[in-house]
Amino acid sequence: xxxxxxxxxxxxxxxxxxxxxxxxxxxxxxxxxxxxxxxxxxxxxxxxxxxxxxxxxxxxxxxxxxxxxxxxxxxxxx
Numbered sequence: 336x337x338x339x340x341x342x343x344x345x346x347x348x349x350x351x352x353x354x355x356x357x358x359x360x361x362x363x364x365x366x367x368x369x370x371x372x373x374x375x376x377x378x379x380x381x382x383x384x385x386x387x388x389x390x391x392x393x394x395x396x397x398x399x400x401x402x403x404x405x406x407x408x409x410x411x412x413x
Contacts, residue, residue: 362400369413370404385413 362381365372371382375394382392383403395403407413 365400365404368404369408383407385411 360374360376362370362372362374365381365383366386369386371384371386371388371392373382373392373394375381375392378394379397380394381397381400382388383395383400384393385407
């Protein structure tokens with residue numbers, strides 16, 4: 336790991352624990368909240384499952400993402 340890159344710090348930034356936030360196909364806000372955040376670039380839909388989930392992503396239309404992230408977070412305790 337390059338400890339001199341902007342995405343890493345000696346103090347351990349939050350993005351270090353979620354390295355995919357620097358991926359252009361990942362929604363940073365969703366990933367930092369604990370969601371997968373993988374974005375289907377052609378449609379703009381986003382996966383609202385938990386970060387690191389098993390299996391395929393379940394893509395949701397962008398207008399429903401905030402509500403589903405909140406539901407998953409509350410129901411699953413993340």
